[in-house]
Amino acid sequence: EEYFSGESAAVLEELTQGKMLQAQVVGRSDDGVPYVHIYQINGDKVFKSFEGDLERFGQRVATEINELGLQCEREPPRVEHYDAWGRRVDRLITSPAWRKQHDIAAEEGLITIAYERQFKEWSRLYQMAKLYLFSPSSGLYSCPLAMTDGAAKIIEGISKDYPWLMNGPYQHLVSRDPSQFWTSGQWMTERGGGSDVASGTETYAIAQGDGSYHLHGYKWFSSATDSDMTFTLARVVDNEGQFVKGTKGLSLFYLETRDKNGDTNGIHIQKLKNKLGTRQLPTAELLLDGAVAFKVSDEGRGVAGISNMLTISRLHNSMSSASIMRRILNLARDYATRRRAFGNLLKDYPLHIQTLARLEVEARAATLLTLEIARYLGREDNGIATEQDQMMIRLLTPLAKLYTGKQAMSVVSEGIESFGGQGYIEDTGIPVMLRDAQVLTIWEGTTNILSLDVLRAVIKTQGKVLMAFKSDVDEKLKAAESQTQLTDDVNRVRTALDNVIEFAVQNQDKMELAARDFSFSLARIYIGALLLDHAVGCGMRPTDIYMAKRWCEKDLCLVLTNNSSQQYDDAVKQQDFSLVFED
Ligand code: UCC
Numbered sequence: 253e254e255y256f257s258g259e260s261a262a263v264l265e266e267l268t269q270g271k272m273l274q275a276q277v278v279g280r281s282d283d284g285v286p287y288v289h290i291y292q293i294n295g296d297k298v299f300k301s302f303e304g305d306l307e308r309f310g311q312r313v314a315t316e317i318n319e320l321g322l323q324c325e326r327e328p329p330r331v332e333h334y335d336a337w338g339r340r341v342d343r344l345i346t347s348p349a350w351r352k353q354h355d356i357a358a359e360e361g362l363i364t365i366a367y368e369r370q371f372k373e374w375s376r377l378y379q380m381a382k383l384y385l386f387s388p389s390s391g392l393y394s395c396p397l398a399m400t401d402g403a404a405k406i407i408e409g410i411s412k413d414y415p416w417l418m419n420g421p422y423q424h425l426v427s428r429d430p431s432q433f434w435t436s437g438q439w440m441t442e443r444g445g446g447s448d449v450a451s452g453t454e455t456y457a458i459a460q461g462d463g464s465y466h467l468h469g470y471k472w473f474s475s476a477t478d479s480d481m482t483f484t485l486a487r488v489v490d491n492e493g494q495f496v497k498g499t500k501g502l503s504l505f506y507l508e509t510r511d512k513n514g515d516t517n518g519i520h521i522q523k524l525k526n527k528l529g530t531r532q533l534p535t536a537e538l539l540l541d542g543a544v545a546f547k548v549s550d551e552g553r554g555v556a557g558i559s560n561m562l563t564i565s566r567l568h569n570s571m572s573s574a575s576i577m578r579r580i581l582n583l584a585r586d587y588a589t590r591r592r593a594f595g596n597l598l599k600d601y602p603l604h605i606q607t608l609a610r611l612e613v614e615a616r617a618a619t620l621l622t623l624e625i626a627r628y629l630g631r632e633d634n635g636i637a638t639e640q641d642q643m644m645i646r647l648l649t650p651l652a653k654l655y656t657g658k659q660a661m662s663v664v665s666e667g668i669e670s671f672g673g674q675g676y677i678e679d680t681g682i683p684v685m686l687r688d689a690q691v692l693t694i695w696e697g698t699t700n701i702l703s704l705d706v707l708r709a710v711i712k713t714q715g716k717v718l719m720a721f722k723s724d725v726d727e728k729l730k731a732a733e734s735q736t737q738l739t740d741d742v743n744r745v746r747t748a749l750d751n752v753i754e755f756a757v758q759n760q761d762k763m764e765l766a767a768r769d770f771s772f773s774l775a776r777i778y779i780g781a782l783l784l785d786h787a788v789g790c791g792m793r794p795t796d797i798y799m800a801k802r803w804c805e806k807d808l809c810l811v812l813t814n815n816s817s818q819q820y821d822d823a824v825k826q827q828d829f830s831l832v833f834e835d
């Protein structure tokens with residue numbers, strides 16, 4: 253622990269950047285110079301403080317919570333539209349297990365931990381570690397929690413302008429008391445578009461003169477239909493009945509799903525969706541027929557206003573992807589020690605173990621990537637994020653969501669195959685993992701839409717996010733550079749990094765067509781750097797070195813396959829079109 257006398261936020265930043273240090277102004281001299289307390293955060297010590305809770309919670313997950321999760325799948329939600337007297341009631345009936353997951357989420361502080369910030373910037377990591385344990389056994393309760401977390405983050409961001417949100421709903425979202433704990437929805441998608449919400453949104457908001465609005469529209473997907481509140485988008489209609497089209501006409505609204513008497517707030521459940529997976533979730537189509545709501549953004553700033561929620565729920569999505577991979581692999585590993593074929597246990601066939609080892613690399617890579625974003629986000633939550641940190645959150649969030657979603661689908665599919673026919677049999681509880689994994693690539697933005705979001709981030713910051721990315725990768729490679737065993741791998745990552753940046757600079761006109769390959773390249777390069785850094789940070793354990801090397805053997809820069817950027821030429825667009833539609 254040391255005390256410094258510093259002058260500005262820049263000094264604090266410089267002193268703490270990249271180190272396990274935290275700076276706090278603890279007083280001022282008579283002439284106003286701040287005294288700054290710089291202290292070292294001992295990562296092991298912080299981890300030890302909550303390690304016991306993780307172990308205890310892990311036991312609870314493996315027993316009580318897992319059983320509840322299975323029950324959620326067996327007892328999917330249903331709606332009773334009419335009561336015995338023919339009155340329209342749209343009563344949503346959920347499983348007792350689903351409701352119990354709500355209470356457990358509150359008791360365990362699955363949202364609270366990130367906001368009470370007992371462990372300062374490490375609180376996000378702690379929360380994410382708990383969610384990693386919870387998610388595959390939650391019976392998809394992880395979904396409403398993602399949106400609840402996103403709602404809390406939105407409210408924190410706008411608390412100065414809307415203090416009543418902080419005093420009211422926020423307190424419920426971050427409560428540890430099950431009777432007080434609220435979940436939130438996120439209603440963005442309409443029939444006309446879930447990716448292109450700017451064109452698709454046809455929900456209209458009519459001012460009531462008392463500060464409230466009535467919303468009229470049709471929300472095509474609402475997953476947390478049993479939530480207590482939601483954030484949604486709508487267009488304000490003026491006195492002449494006019495409204496603004498496109499994204500500039502969208503504003504952000506807050507509404508509660510029930511009024512004080514418990515009656516529905518002008519929201520009619522039209523039907524529950526019949527889905528491939530996520531059957532535990534009450535995903536519905538909702539008619540908003542005069543729902544009372546409050547505008548909580550400037551007019552036309554709806555999409556920007558809801559973007560905090562997108563960031564958080566995309567992080568949760570990545571964590572769910574990482575954890576479902578871990579779950580199938582744990583089961584597959586166990587099975588390999590019990591199942592015999594051709595006279596031996598599966599574990600004794602190197603070909604079978606090679607298959608699982610390749611999946612291990614993917615699962616560990618996804619976990620590291622997601623935790624790294626949580627680490628950055630923890631800094632942002634605590635007001636100590638540098639500009640570089642902010643850039644990394646902006647870029648890594650869509651990258652991680654799009655990449656880990658794809659990994660989850662392929663790992664779970666291969667993982668199921670490792671059980672042979674049993675993997676296909678419902679009674680084992682395994683097939684549900686594949687059904688539920690598919691959605692991870694679709695909701696919260698499909699792979700292409702997130703690739704375009706990566707481009708949006710690059711363009712909006714005039715390339716600064718890429719510079720931040722480069723310096724972050726360079727920083728992470730530093731430790732590995734001095735390890736001769738890793739020299740080739742460091743060089744591979746560095747070459748790919750240089751190539752992908754050069755490609756982006758030289759091919760700006762081709763970036764839309766290259767967006768997906770560009771994003772995959774960034775994700776692979778970043779994971780390569782993380783795995784190398786991890787190998788060194790964990791004392792060069794052979795398995796970590798092996799894992800990093802396996803990763804770095806991949807094609808890290810997909811935009812320059814065969815050193816050619818011609819794959820994104822206009823002529824190729826036409827050829828693709830002809831191929832798909834056969835002229
Ligand atoms: O799917 C949903 C819920 C599922 C359940 C939750 C599960 C969670 C995981 C649980 C695991 C088990 S909810 C629906 C999610 N929907 C989406 O993700 C929409 C996908 N489409 C997009 O992301 C599009 O890119 C749009 C809607 C954002 C594009 O909208 P616009 O209006 O065309 O976009 P603009 O005009 O480019 O951006 C408008 C403003 C800009 O700010 P300004 O005006 O200041 O320049 C953008 O920079 O919004 C800003 N913006 C962002 N800011 C847009 N995207 C972002 C972003 N990602 N971060 C920060």
Ligand code: FAD
Pocket residue numbers: 438439440441444445446447448473474475476527530535691694695696697698699700701
């Ligand atoms: P579209 O936009 O029609 O996309 C179709 C295809 O076209 C996609 O592959 C997409 O990648 C591609 N595409 C579109 N535009 C482009 C482009 N410019 N360039 C290249 N490719 C493009 N939404 C909510 O708001 N709240 C919820 O609670 C919610 N829950 C959901 C629950 C489930 C189970 C599911 C499946 C969806 C849920 N959604 C929810 C909706 C979800 O967010 C959207 O379905 C998703 O964002 C995609 O939008 P879309 O269905 O309109 O697809």
